[in-house]
Amino acid sequence: MPIHKTEAIVLKKFDFRETSLIVHFYTKDHGRINGLLKGIRKEPQKFASSLEQFSHNEIIFYKKSSTSLHLVSAADLRNNFFGIRNSVGRLTSGSIILELLHALCPEEDANSQIFDLSLEALKELETNYDTEKIATFFKIKILALSGFKPHFDSCVSCSDKINGQAKFSVLLGGLLCGRCQHKDLASRQIFRGTIASILYIENNQFRNILNLGLNPQIKKELDFVLNSFLNFHLGKKLKSERVNEYLKESDFVKV
Ligand SMILES: [Zn+2]
Numbered sequence: 717m718p719i720h721k722t723e724a725i726v727l728k729k730f731d732f733r734e735t736s737l738i739v740h741f742y743t744k745d746h747g748r749i750n751g752l753l754k755g756i757r758k759e760p761q762k763f764a765s766s767l768e769q770f771s772h773n774e775i776i777f778y779k780k781s782s783t784s785l786h787l788v789s790a791a792d793l794r795n796n797f798f799g800i801r802n803s804v805g806r807l808t809s810g811s812i813i814l815e816l817l818h819a820l821c822p823e824e825d826a827n828s829q830i831f832d833l834s835l836e837a838l839k840e841l842e843t844n845y846d847t848e849k850i851a852t853f854f855k856i857k858i859l860a861l862s863g864f865k866p867h868f869d870s871c872v873s874c875s876d877k878i879n880g881q882a883k884f885s886v887l888l889g890g891l892l893c894g895r896c897q898h899k900d901l902a903s904r905q906i907f908r909g910t911i912a913s914i915l916y917i918e919n920n921q922f923r924n925i926l927n928l929g930l931n932p933q934i935k936k937e938l939d940f941v942l943n944s945f946l947n948f949h950l951g952k953k954l955k956s957e958r959v960n961e962y963l964k965e966s967d968f969v970k971v
Contacts (some may be wrong), residue, residue, distance in 0.1 A: 738752055748824070797838050830858060866914075871890075
């Protein structure tokens, strides 16, 4: 069994049998993996981390070829991200980030850019008050990096440059030019400002885009476009997104 050392973010953890834990990780070098930590609940001191959700750790694991559950022999805590748990807004946006990593990234498909992006987004979430913006921008970046990228730089059907009013087609996964709009009668008008914001976010570093201001109309449209696209491709609404919508509807104070 080959041994590997890698950085890992904890997505979820479950009790396993009497004394052990199963942890779902997103790792820097191996993508999403499932790890078994034997005896950790009986002897927590065996590991230098309690593997809390959101935490960033360095782990050592043995890769088994016969199963997708790998044996984790060591876990050292790098950052617990305590700050994410101290407000409902941070926790909700953080949960959206973890759930997207689970839903969009196949097991053992390494993508260090997605790992670095996730770590950066979690760090921002600890200190930045605009938690909704972090979740929205993370969605745009992870869609681009995971290969689900909606087509926003030209017409998704004929590849022509978009001149004039574009419509967004969830079904076809991008913008339709005036000549192609009949190909999806459910496509909807979209502001030029929304398209420009998406392209800007896709093409710039996460730490540089957070200063981008969004007017309420564009923000609302971005949420609509991204959530319809995600729901269509995942075949379901994210659990964390349902919680987010409920909190918004009930006008919950978020930070
Ligand atoms: Zn076209």
